[in-house]
Amino acid sequence: MPMLDLPDCRLHYRETGSGAPLLLLHGNFASQQWWAPQFADPPAGRRLIAPDLRGLGDSGRPGHGYDVPCAAADVLALLDALDIERCDVVGHSLGGVVALQLAILQPQRIRSLLLLTPAPADGIRLDHLGPLAWLGAERIARLIPTLTQHHATMDHLLPHALPGLREDAAQIAKLCEIALACDPAAIAGYTGALAGLRLLPALATLDQPVLVLAGALDPLVSPQSLEPTVAQLRHGALLIWSDCGHAPQLEQVQPFRTLLADWLADASAVLADIGLHGVVNPPPIVIEPPPPEQLLETTLPLTLPALQPAANELLQSAFEAAQQATQAGTAVSVAAVAAVETAVQAQAGLLQRPRSWLHLGD
Numbered sequence: 001m002p003m004l005d006l007p008d009c010r011l012h013y014r015e016t017g018s019g020a021p022l023l024l025l026h027g028n029f030a031s032q033q034w035w036a037p038q039f040a041d042p043p044a045g046r047r048l049i050a051p052d053l054r055g056l057g058d059s060g061r062p063g064h065g066y067d068v069p070c071a072a073a074d075v076l077a078l079l080d081a082l083d084i085e086r087c088d089v090v091g092h093s094l095g096g097v098v099a100l101q102l103a104i105l106q107p108q109r110i111r112s113l114l115l116l117t118p119a120p121a122d123g124i125r126l127d128h129l130g131p132l133a134w135l136g137a138e139r140i141a142r143l144i145p146t147l148t149q150h151h152a153t154m155d156h157l158l159p160h161a162l163p164g165l166r167e168d169a170a171q172i173a174k175l176c177e178i179a180l181a182c183d184p185a186a187i188a189g190y191t192g193a194l195a196g197l198r199l200l201p202a203l204a205t206l207d208q209p210v211l212v213l214a215g216a217l218d219p220l221v222s223p224q225s226l227e228p229t230v231a232q233l234r235h236g237a238l239l240i241w242s243d244c245g246h247a248p249q250l251e252q253v254q255p256f257r258t259l260l261a262d263w264l265a266d267a268s269a270v271l272a273d274i275g276l277h278g279v280v281n282p283p284p285i286v287i288e289p290p291p292p293e294q295l296l297e298t299t300l301p302l303t304l305p306a307l308q309p310a311a312n313e314l315l316q317s318a319f320e321a322a323q324q325a326t327q328a329g330t331a332v333s334v335a336a337v338a339a340v341e342t343a344v345q346a347q348a349g350l351l352q353r354p355r356s357w358l359h360l361g362d
Contacts, residue, residue, distance in 0.1 A: 001058065004051075004081050008065065011051055011074055012058035019045035021084045022264070025075065026050070027093025027247075028190045029179040031057030034092065037253045043261055049087075051078055053098070055186025057178070066189025068094075068197065072101035076109075085109065088264060092116040092249065093221070094190050096212075097197060104202045112267045113210040114260065117221045117246050121199040121229040124221065154179050163217045164244055164251025171250070203232040209267035210236040211274070213259070215244035215251070237274040 004011040014032045016039055024035045032050035042048050052059040053071050075098065079087065088111045091099030096118025103110040154176040159166045162175075210233050214223035223240045230238040241248060241255070249256050263270050
C-alpha cells in the first residue's frame, strides 16, 4: 500500500500500468476504490495513479485541510514525488473541481481534463436539496456528515444517486462501507468547500481541452447547473448521458471505457464531435421530480435522529441563559422563564415540522 508522507498527512495512492500518466481523482465520501473498473481494465499504454484525498479512503485524517486548494496541493505533491511533469486528469464530483484547481494552479502540468459530474464551479446549491431546503445550506452541510455515518441512510441515498447500480446490491454495499469509513470532519469540510466554490472567473484562463460528463438522472448535480461552468471554458463541452446518475464510471462501465479511450487518443476530436459550449449529445431524458410527499416519506425519517441533537442544543442554551438570568435577580426571572418556554416551543416545532409532513405523530 504505497503512501506519501506529507508534512501534516499521509496520502495513500494506488498505481498500475506504464506509459503516459493518467491521474484519477475521486469524490466526497468516496475513495480510489470508485475507480476499480478502470484499474481492472486500464487503457492501453497508460500509467494510472489514483490517490485517496486526505480524510478519505486509506489516507490520513489530520482534522484540517479539507478543502479544494489543500486537496490540489496534496495531489501536486504526489505528482512531484512520482516525477510526473504532465498528465491527463479524470476527476469525479469533488475530484472534478480539484482537477480544475490543479489546472488553474499549474496549467503546464495538465494535458486534458475529463470531469465526471463535477460540482459546479460557481458552487453547488445545497439549499436546493428537496424537502431539506428549509434547513438552509449551512445546516445541510453540517447534517451531511452525520447522515453519511448511518448505514441505513447510505443504503437509501446511494441507489438514489447511482440509479445505474440499483440492482447491484453487492456494489452498493461496498460503496456504503467506503462512505462509512470516511472521516466525518472531512465530509463536512469538503461539502462546505463545494458550496463555497468560486472558480468561474479563473476557468477562462484554461487552454486545455475539457469535457464535462453529466448524468440526466443525477439528483446531486444537475446538467443544467453545469452549463455556466462549461460556458466559461475556452475549449470545453458538456456531454449528457440520458441513462446515468452521479457516477458514470461505475454505472456505465463499458461506455465510459470507450469514451475514455477516445478522449485520451484525441480530445480535440471528441470535443468537435460533441460540439463546444454546452451542446448536448445525446438528448437527455426529462425526469419529472417525485412529489414532495414521496421525498419526505423516504428521506425525513432518516434525518430526524440528526435533527434531535440540534433541538436539544437549542433547549440547553435557553436553560443556561435562564439560569444566568435567574442568578442575576428575581426582576429578570420572569423573562428567563419566558425564554425557556420559547425554546421549548422552538424545539417542539423543529421536530414537529417534519413529523407533521410525514404524519408521524408525537
